[in-house]
Amino acid sequence: MSQGKSFQREQNQIDPKFWIDGRQQIITRHNEVVPRDEPLFLLRARDENAVTALAAYRERCAAAGCSFEQLEGIQERIREFIQFRETHPERMKEPGSSYRRGGLPGKPPGGAA
Secondary structure (H helix, E strand, C coil): CCHHHHHHHHHCEEECCEEEECCEEEECCCCEECCCCCCCCCCCCCECCHHHHHHHHHHHHHHCCCCHHHHHHHHHHHHHHHHHHHHCHHHCECCCCCCCCCCCCCCCCCCCC
């Protein structure tokens, strides 16, 4: 991979597993493009239910015999989400609502958008 492409990938990294190049989602490990007709699902750390969902997903992956690397990757995301929740409790919200703890509807505390 060229140095320019490597820098671009770092700038467009979604998480360790995926990055975006233009309008394409790419699997980091082997630069495979995710087909445009394949749905993706994204959880944000501010979602009150994200840690529970990730933990359930990790349990299911473990029961299915997924690799250590897959399980550890999920566990690292869980740790990062928990750290975000502890560091930014005012930004946490229920999915589908515009309410954020400590802020106005649709706006973070302090009124910034």
